[in-house]
Amino acid sequence: MIVLGIESSCDDTGVALYSSEHGLLAHQVHAQNAIHAPYGGVVPELASRDHIRVALPLIHELLASTGLSPKAIQGVAYTKGPGLAGSLLVGSLLARSLAYAWGCPSIGVHHLEGHLLAPMLENPQPSFPFLGLLVSGGHTLIIAVKALGEYEILGETLDDAVGEAFDKTAKLLGLGYPGGAKLAELAKLFVAPVSGAPALNFPRPMTDRPGLDFSFSGLKTHVAVEFKKQTALLGELPESHKIAIAHAFETAAVDTLLIKIKRALAQTGYTQLVISGGVSANIQLRTKIAELSQHHQICAYFPRFEFCTDNGAMIAYVGCQRLLRGEQDGLDLTIHPRWPLNSL
Ligand SMILES: Nc1ncnc2c1ncn2[C@@H]1O[C@H](COP(=O)(O)OP(=O)(O)OP(=O)(O)O)[C@@H](O)[C@H]1O
Ligand SMILES: [Mg+2]
Structure with a gap:
């Protein structure tokens, strides 16, 4: 199974393709540090606007870098929470729309579960x-x-x-x-x-x-x-x-x-x-x-250094594991800006 992962919980737009057979295929992160630095912290409205600007072109680049067509994608995972409401909405709406257009399931992932399981992308991995x-x-x-x-x-x-x-x-x-x-x-x-x-x-x-x-x-x-x-x-x-x-x-x-x-x-x-x-x-x-x-x-x-901070690879990985277990989104569209990890 090949899964596209989209991370947009805060100020990094991360996208990745993960294959259950071959592992991580490709990933890209666009950081917004330059946008927020003058304010000394993340400005939520600027963060969501920048996710809107870069997310789709980043996915196009990602697909082009692997030579894969959207037909190869069997699931779309995205960060459903916790995080900034506007940023989460951009990622979830994009992921749900792509999944609908491509005729594949989507799955909302807990951002902290992504971080926690990021070392699963390495070799050797914990059990x-x-x-x-x-x-x-x-x-x-x-x-x-x-x-x-x-x-x-x-x-x-x-x-x-x-x-x-x-x-x-x-x-x-x-x-x-x-x-x-x-x-x-x-x-x-x-x-x-x-x-x-x-x-x-x-x-x-x-x-x-x-x-x-x-x-x-x-x-x-x-x-x-x-x-x-x-x-x-x-x-x-x-x-x-x-x-x-x-x-x-x-x-x-x-x-x-x-x-x-x-x-x-x-x-x-x-x-x-x-x-x-x-x-x-x-x-x-x-x-x-x-x-x-x-x-x-x-x-x-x-995790390797680039997967310590926010990235799409960890979301694609967790999404893939959950889709393989038979989980997928229903028809409702919700995000969880606050979402305790132990409620999963
Ligand atoms: N080498 C380092 N030493 C100490 N802290 C670091 C280092 N590199 C990054 N950080 C810290 O890691 C944090 C960013 O990590 P991460 O992207 O995982 O957090 P976040 O996504 O903002 O928060 P959360 O995942 O809890 O929502 C920042 O606070 C940054 O200062
Ligand atoms: Mg994080």
């Missing part, structure tokens, strides 16, 4: 059951993944998502929007504490009590207080000071994730760990998870 750590711009979840569609949330953030904390800290340091990846690049330049100053050590929130929930807004505030303190003393901060702050923030955020993951592995007894979502591209996180997997005989799986 059910496994522990999932989903770390993205909007979510921080520890999930017991028992089977396709069987997800038990073991822990989640009580306030900011970890990706959001990366973005807000990056903004504070003047790195622009979205700044998570840029903050990680800056943190990589760290070699030693600023000469004469004590090493920065930000708190690892909620690790001093039992449980698997997270809270990142306090960490973000800690960084802001330190930044203001240093700025009051020095004025515009030299690069070395920004690097030290970026590194201390990244280390605190990554250590917090590690502490909770170790707990969750001990609690569940799972020996496979899947890390996905935009923050799974973080090199310090990947390095520390690699160390953890060596010491604890755990197999860790990540």
Whole structure:
């Protein structure tokens, strides 16, 4: 079965073709960063308008790149939620229309299920059951993944998502929007504490009590207080000071994730760990998870870098699995801007 996947939950238009026989055939992502950067965050109306502008031409290009005709497509998958209502509507209406025109079924996919199962596009891939750590711009979840569609949330953030904390800290340091990846690049330049100053050590929130929930807004505030303190003393901060702050923030955020993951592995007894979502591209996180997997005989799986953030491939993959199980859309047309993963 060959499935076209369309992702349009936020500010990336992703399209992909996935074959149940041959795996991923092709994919393309159009990012809208340049449109939203001047506003310091995503402007929903501009996001939906840009999805309308680029989605269909992107699908034409995708088909042309594989030499496939629409007749070869046996299903159309799209992101049904959670996400921005306008953006979701553009993708779902386009997907439903194409499926109708091509005479094939369509299927609405949960965006987070897409992220969670993105490592299934790699080789080797995990097998059910496994522990999932989903770390993205909007979510921080520890999930017991028992089977396709069987997800038990073991822990989640009580306030900011970890990706959001990366973005807000990056903004504070003047790195622009979205700044998570840029903050990680800056943190990589760290070699030693600023000469004469004590090493920065930000708190690892909620690790001093039992449980698997997270809270990142306090960490973000800690960084802001330190930044203001240093700025009051020095004025515009030299690069070395920004690097030290970026590194201390990244280390605190990554250590917090590690502490909770170790707990969750001990609690569940799972020996496979899947890390996905935009923050799974973080090199310090990947390095520390690699160390953890060596010491604890755990197999860790990540998506390839381009599939950490939003993409159509993960939607095409999940859509294909669900269509193969006999699921498909009915005649009603709904999107779910809010949609808990454990309600699937
Ligand atoms: N190397 C990196 N280190 C840390 N964070 C990163 C890195 N690369 C990307 N991110 C963060 O990943 C996030 C984007 O990920 P993703 O596209 O999965 O989130 P989203 O789609 O906005 O949110 P959600 O999937 O929860 O709706 C941003 O917050 C970004 O800062
Ligand atoms: Mg996402």
